[in-house]
Amino acid sequence: MPTLRLIESRALTGRNKHFAFEAPFAHEAGQYVALSAEVDGAPIQRYYSIASPPRPDQRVEFCIHPAGEFGNLLCALQPGDAIECSEPAGKMRLYDAGRAAVYFAAGTGVAPIRAILLAHLAANPRADATLVLGARTADELAYLREFDALRDRHPRFRLMPTVSRDDPEWNGRRGRVTSHVEEATAGRCDLDGYFCGPPEMVSDLRERLAAAGIPDERQCFERY
Ligand SMILES: Cc1cc2nc3c(=O)[nH]c(=O)nc-3n(C[C@H](O)[C@H](O)[C@H](O)COP(=O)(O)OP(=O)(O)OC[C@H]3O[C@@H](n4cnc5c(N)ncnc54)[C@H](O)[C@@H]3O)c2cc1C
Structure with missing residues (x-):
């Protein structure tokens, strides 16, 4: 399974956090990934949409509301820490850049x-x-x-x-x-x-x- 490595995280609003990770894959704008980790010996997985368009350095960004178990785990990550991640998936995409x-x-x-x-x-x-x-x-x-x-x-x-x-x-x-x-x-x-x-x-x-x-x-x- 690929891993994402944390570059930085910061408060985005009073409620949500912005995360930037180094990714080992390319993605399309609109896709999401499943992030997974173990909490108290039990595997848990949550889906997160990638908040950034494709970049040459394969940095991927997320906007996350640290609502509960998984959100708290993400907030505890330090720069350089890695987390397991699926390949990007999903049906959202830019239909046609020429259209309004x-x-x-x-x-x-x-x-x-x-x-x-x-x-x-x-x-x-x-x-x-x-x-x-x-x-x-x-x-x-x-x-x-x-x-x-x-x-x-x-x-x-x-x-x-x-x-x-x-x-x-x-x-x-x-x-x-x-x-x-x-x-x-x-x-x-x-x-x-x-x-x-x-x-x-x-x-x-x-x-x-x-x-x-x-x-x-x-x-x-x-x-x-
Ligand atoms: C395709 C897809 C993409 C997603 N992308 C994102 C994303 O980009 N950012 C993101 O924060 N979440 C996203 N989610 C939701 C995410 O997968 C988790 O459900 C969420 O982070 C809560 O997980 P948790 O373990 O922290 O909290 P849990 O313990 O599972 O839930 C705690 C409480 O938070 C509520 N909650 C769950 N998600 C949110 C939310 N986004 N905002 C406010 N309250 C919430 C739940 O209803 C529950 O009451 C996405 C879900 C799907 C299906």
């Missing part, structure tokens, strides 16, 4: 969305792409500054952050990502839709995007 796209990400669902969006803009810097980025509070919006900075280099990239809980620090959009489909699609049905998050968010988006004229075959999604 709308992206929706909530919580750690941002991971494959970041990978595909960055691959999209790298392949087509003038891509027409909109990202609806959601979290419970403003300080939980993952990679917000990085996405904001993309607008300097990609004039047709539109960022729509939204916060679902009452947050006095936040003056922007409110509500879940699903409540912003109309604004994000702006009456266009020639878009590819990419989204990742909890099952109810994914089901809701599938229906809303279909109603907006974006059929199943142009919807690319993952549920956690």
